[in-house]
Amino acid sequence: MRYSQMLIPTTKETPSEAEVVSHQLLLRGGFIRKLTSGVYIYLPLGLAAIQKVAQIVREEMNRAGALELLMPMVQPADLWKESGRWQKYGPELLRFIDRHSRESCLGPTHEEVITDLARRELQSYRQLPKNLYQIQTKFRDEIRPRFGLMRGREFVMKDAYSFDESDEAAGKSYDRMFEAYHRIFRRCGLQFRAVEADTGTIGGSFSHEFMVLASTGEDTLVICEQCSYAANVEKARVAPVETQERAGEPQALCRVETPGMKKVESVAAFLKASPSQFIKTMIYLADGEPVAALVRGDREVQPVKLKNLLGATDVELADDETVFKKTGLPVGYLGPVGLPLRVVADHEVMAMRDCIAGANQKQYHLTGVQPGRDFTPAISGDLRQITAEDRCPSCGGSLRLTEGIEVGHIFKLGTAYSEAMNATFQDRDGQARPFVMGCYGIGVSRVVAAAIEQNHDGNGIIFPLPLAPFQVIVLNLGVNSEAVTGAAERLALDLRQLGLEVLLDDRDERPGSKFKDADLIGIPYRVMVGKTFEKEGKVELRRRRDGHTETVPIDQAAGVIASLVRAEFAMFVAPEE
RNA sequence: CGGGGCGUAGCGCAGCCUGGUUAGCGCGCCUGCCUUGGGAGCAGGAGGUCGUAGGUUCGAAUCCUACCGCCCCGACCA
Numbered sequence: 001m002r003y004s005q006m007l008i009p010t011t012k013e014t015p016s017e018a019e020v021v022s023h024q025l026l027l028r029g030g031f032i033r034k035l036t037s038g039v040y041i042y043l044p045l046g047l048a049a050i051q052k053v054a055q056i057v058r059e060e061m062n063r064a065g066a067l068e069l070l071m072p073m074v075q076p077a078d079l080w081k082e083s084g085r086w087q088k089y090g091p092e093l094l095r096f097i098d099r100h101s102r103e104s105c106l107g108p109t110h111e112e113v114i115t116d117l118a119r120r121e122l123q124s125y126r127q128l129p130k131n132l133y134q135i136q137t138k139f140r141d142e143i144r145p146r147f148g149l150m151r152g153r154e155f156v157m158k159d160a161y162s163f164d165e166s167d168e169a170a171g172k173s174y175d176r177m178f179e180a181y182h183r184i185f186r187r188c189g190l191q192f193r194a195v196e197a198d199t200g201t202i203g204g205s206f207s208h209e210f211m212v213l214a215s216t217g218e219d220t221l222v223i224c225e226q227c228s229y230a231a232n233v234e235k236a237r238v239a240p241v242e243t244q245e246r247a248g249e250p251q252a253l254c255r256v257e258t259p260g261m262k263k264v265e266s267v268a269a270f271l272k273a274s275p276s277q278f279i280k281t282m283i284y285l286a287d288g289e290p291v292a293a294l295v296r297g298d299r300e301v302q303p304v305k306l307k308n309l310l311g312a313t314d315v316e317l318a319d320d321e322t323v324f325k326k327t328g329l330p331v332g333y334l335g336p337v338g339l340p341l342r343v344v345a346d347h348e349v350m351a352m353r354d355c356i357a358g359a360n361q362k363q364y365h366l367t368g369v370q371p372g373r374d375f376t377p378a379i380s381g382d383l384r385q386i387t388a389e390d391r392c393p394s395c396g397g398s399l400r401l402t403e404g405i406e407v408g409h410i411f412k413l414g415t416a417y418s419e420a421m422n423a424t425f426q427d428r429d430g431q432a433r434p435f436v437m438g439c440y441g442i443g444v445s446r447v448v449a450a451a452i453e454q455n456h457d458g459n460g461i462i463f464p465l466p467l468a469p470f471q472v473i474v475l476n477l478g479v480n481s482e483a484v485t486g487a488a489e490r491l492a493l494d495l496r497q498l499g500l501e502v503l504l505d506d507r508d509e510r511p512g513s514k515f516k517d518a519d520l521i522g523i524p525y526r527v528m529v530g531k532t533f534e535k536e537g538k539v540e541l542r543r544r545r546d547g548h549t550e551t552v553p554i555d556q557a558a559g560v561i562a563s564l565v566r567a568e569f570a571m572f573v574a575p576e577e
Numbered sequence: 578c579g580g581g582g583c584g585u586a587g588c589g590c591a592g593c594c595u596g597g598u599u600a601g602c603g604c605g606c607c608u609g610c611c612u613u614g615g616g617a618g619c620a621g622g623a624g625g626u627c628g629u630a631g632g633u634u635c636g637a638a639u640c641c642u643a644c645c646g647c648c649c650c651g652a653c654c655a
Contacts, residue, residue, distance in 0.1 A: 012604065012616060013589050017648060037647070092654075109655070143578085143653050157655080209655090218654090316652075409655055441655055459615095477614065512615040519615090530614065540614095 001470070003505040007044055010517050020216050022452035023148030025461050029521045038145025038153030042445075045521060048469035049448045050156055054135050056187045056466065057158045057442055064180040066131040066160055071113050073137065077103030079112035083420045088313075094141045106139040111417050111439060114161040118435055119423035125165045128425065128435075129173055133160030135444060149449040150405065151218075156445040162438040165427060170412060170436040174206075177410050177440045181210050184442070185407070189464025189572045190451060195221050196231040197409065206412040210442075211404030212450040221404045222386050226397025233401070234304035236386040237393040241351045251354045251368030253337070258365045262332025264297040267365055271356060274298075279349055279357040279369065281334040283323045283341070286312040290326045294336055294345040294377065295384045296352065302385040309344055309381050333358040335366055336375040343375065346383035405450040406443070413437040452522075461522030462545050465568050470503040472561060473523040475514045477530025479506065487554055488529040491539065494558035500565060519544065524568070525561060529554075 009030040017034070018024040026032045031046030042050060058068065077095070080086035085093075094106045107113065114132060122130060138157045145153050162173035178194065185192045190212050197209035209232060211221055220233045231237070261267045264275050278297025283290050284306060291310065293301045307315040320331040327341060335357030336343050349355075355369040369375075388401045418424065418434035427433050448467065455462045465471060474492045478484030485506075492504040503523065505514050511530065518526050528540040532551060539557050541564075542549045552560050 009587090010616095011588065016583095016589070019649080034647095090653090138655090140655080144649095144651090146649090151654080155655095159655090406655070411655095439655095443655070446655095475614095480613085510613050510615090510617065512613090512617080515615045517616085528614075532614090 001503050003503055004507050006503070008517070008521065009043070010520055018148060020147045020150065020453065021456055022150060022216075022449040025452055025456060025520070025522075026148055026449070029461060031521075032149065038142055038151070040149065040152060040154070045469045046448070049463070049467055050445055052467045052469070053188060053444050053447045054156070054158070057135065057184055057444060060180045060184045060187070061131075061133050061158070061160060063183075064131070064176050066133045066162075066180075068134065069132055070134050070136060071107070071110050071117075073107050073139070075105055075107045075110075075113055077105060079116055079421075080105065083112050083115070083417055085112070092140050092142065094139055108138055108140040109439075109441075110134070110159055111161065111413070111437075112421070115417045115421045115423045115435075115437070118161075118163050118418075119421065122163060122425055122435070125425055125427050129162060129164045129169055131160055131162040131173060131177075133158060133440075147216075147449070149445045150216075150453075152445070155443060158442040158444055160440040162440070163435040164438075165425065165433070165436065167414075167436055170414075170438055174410065174412050174438050177438065178208065181408050181410065181440075181442070185210060185212070185447075187466055187572050188447060188451065189455075189466050190407075190447070191454060192407070193221065193223060193230045193404070195404075196235050208410050209406050210408035210410075212407050212447075212454055213402055214405050214450060214453040215403050216453050217403035217405040219404050219406055221402050222388075222399045223402060224392040224395060224397045225400055227392060227395040229392050229394035229397075231386075233385055234302060238348075238382050238384060238386050239391055239393045239396070240382075241348050250370045250373070253369060253374055254367045255359055255361075255364055256367055257363055258333075259363045261365075267356065268297070271365075271367070273356055277352075277354070277356050279336060279352065279355045279371075281336060281339070281358060283318045283327070283331075283334065284315050285318045285322065285326075286310045286315050289342075290318060290323070291342045291344060292334070292336065292339055293383060294343060294349045296346070296348055297356075299346065299348070299384040299387075301346075301383060305381075305383050305385075306344060309379055309383060329360055330362045333360060333362055333364060335360055335369070336371075336377070337366055337369060339375070343377040343379075344383060345371070345377035345380040347380050348384065350377075350380050405446070405453060407447050407450050408440075408442040410440045411438060413439055456522075459516070460520035463522040463524060464572070465524045465565065466572050468501075468522065468524050470501045470523050471565050472500050472525045472527060473503045473505060473518050474527045474529065475505045475511070475518065477511045477514065477528055478534065479508050481534065484529055484533055487533055487539075491527065491529060491554065491557055495561060498558055498562040500562060525565065527557065527561065 011028050014024050015027045018027055030043055032040045034040055077086055093108055096104055098104055135158045139154050142153050145151055164170040164173055192210055192212045194208045194210050197207045222236045223230045258267050261270055264278050268275050275297035280295050280297045282293045282301050284293055293306050295301050303315050323331050350371045356365055356367050357369045359366045388399055390399055392399055415434040415436055418437055424432040424434050451467050452461050472495055474488055476485055476488035492502050495502045524544050526542045532538050532540055538551045538553050540549055540551050
């Protein structure tokens with residue numbers, strides 16, 4: 001491909017709307033242009049990168065036995081009413097009415113459509129298992145789209161759905177996807193981890209997220225330094241604590257005046273106590289009902305864990321005003337003793353003794369509080385957010401916190417959708433049974449953004465070779481010289497014949513501009529045909545990632561480059577290949 | 578949806594507070610000359626419903642009102 005005939009509108013200046021580096025570089029490099037909030041045009045270069053990811057995904061899904069199909073973007077409301085999600089999904093689901101007054105929506109995901117297909121077309125256990133997938137544009141009306149391709153409203157997604165006859169078989173389908181995902185992200189050249197995750201609104205029993213490690217990630221992960229344990233902090237289990245040995249008699253309950261002190265720190269300073277002796281009482285609204293969550297004074301409540309402990313669908317921290325309105329209690333002086341609310345305690349709290357807590361009375365706290373003696377929570381369990389100081393729940397090793405970008409998510413769905421939508425097959429005994437389902441997503445366009453977040457420098461993008469729109473860019477640095485131009489053209493042709501994807505920069509531009517553009521758009525290998533060729537018959541070969549440069553005679557250049565590219569590709573093969 | 582900000586040439590911005598010639602600047606674009614190894618230089622040029630609608634005024638990019646769009650923070654989220 002000739003640069004002069006491409007559309008690669010690069011810019012020197014960074015557009016003001018872009019906050020994160022992938023967004024900036026995608027705009028500057030001429031990969032995308034915004035049409036409207038959260039909706040982007042993929043220019044030729046951007047589309048090429050997305051197609052690279054899509055092709056890897058396709059190959060690995062096919063290899064894992066999945067079948068590609070393509071479902072409509074427009075979906076009838078009736079299906080969503082059957083699954084119950086027409087009510088549940090909320091405003092993220094873009095709904096509209098067509099000319100016949102039929103309610104419809106743009107598909108943010110396709111469980112309903114695929115389940116409808118399955119109940120029509122899959123009647124017998126003999127047809128199972130089946131795993132069907134598509135690579136398609138999704139629309140979710142995000143509250144606040146941001147970060148370019150990282151969180152758009154419209155985006156390219158691979159979604160797959162598995163149908164099995166039993167839990168056990170569904171587990172195998174899940175494991176097969178777990179492996180396929182490892183192969184996919186490995187082949188994309190990304191640093192990533194699979195982590196235990198919360199199942200979110202899609203529901204289901206078990207799930208893993210695939211996170212690309214990058215400092216701009218929207219999620220926080222814990223990773224064990226010793227074993228393979230990794231989890232989203234929303235989910236990360238905190239190892240249960242041992243109950244402390246009781247030395248001496250437990251203190252008696254005692255009310256102390258703590259004027260104007262609401263924060264744990266200030267009361268702690270006043271009473272010359274450590275925050276770890278406190279019981280912190282946080283009021284949350286669980287599906288609108290106030291509940292009290294107890295954690296140690298120096299800990300934080302993890303709301304997703306609270307939600308799961310309560311079995312609620314929505315949990316949010318109540319603000320001071322709401323707390324007072326709903327309970328009449330003074331914020332800052334709340335405590336579990338005599339609290340007329342449902343109380344959920346972190347198991348660490350239950351192991352504490354001689355604690356300090358609010359007295360549920362303005363300007364007063366209690367000391368000598370004994371969990372179990374002075375109050376008994378309705379539920380106690382794992383409630384607090386894990387910290388880097390905690391030990392690995394799996395092996396006891398030390399933990400590290402890091403940021404990640406979610407690029408893939410796999411779920412065991414069970415029979416939630418098949419039962420709601422009456423999607424059944426006949427088993428060996430002729431009995432109708434609901435499909436046991438799984439669903440598996442990959443944010444294809446987000447993978448491109450994540451790859452850039454993880455691979456860039458001050459000059460621009462550094463694409464992992466498998467995702468690069470072109471593997472090699474040949475710079476003709478002497479467009480006025482027939483000899484140089486001829487050599488550059490021939491080299492580009494030779495490289496193409498060796499199976500490489502080549503961009504030939506044949507523009508009548510000064511060398512500096514060509515270098516800058518080549519760096520910006522992140523092509524892994526750059527070949528310069530110019531002065532050195534005129535003087536010595538050699539071309540210079542430069543690797544984008546580390547700037548490593550070598551000079552080779554023109555007649556050997558194509559072969560050298562091809563073997564370099566092949567050698568590098570070999571690093572991105574999937575495990576066990 | 579709550580809070581904040583912005584809409585002036587393709588992009589980035591100044592001008593607005595304190596209304597008054599022909600609305601500027603940088604980048605980009607076009608023509609010519611010159612130049613050619615890290616976004617050159619000179620000369621000439623094209624390009625604007627100043628987001629939209631209404632109002633105030635002799636006169637509005639500038640003041641007022643409404644609406645639209647976009648960005649940032651928050652809640653939310655595969």
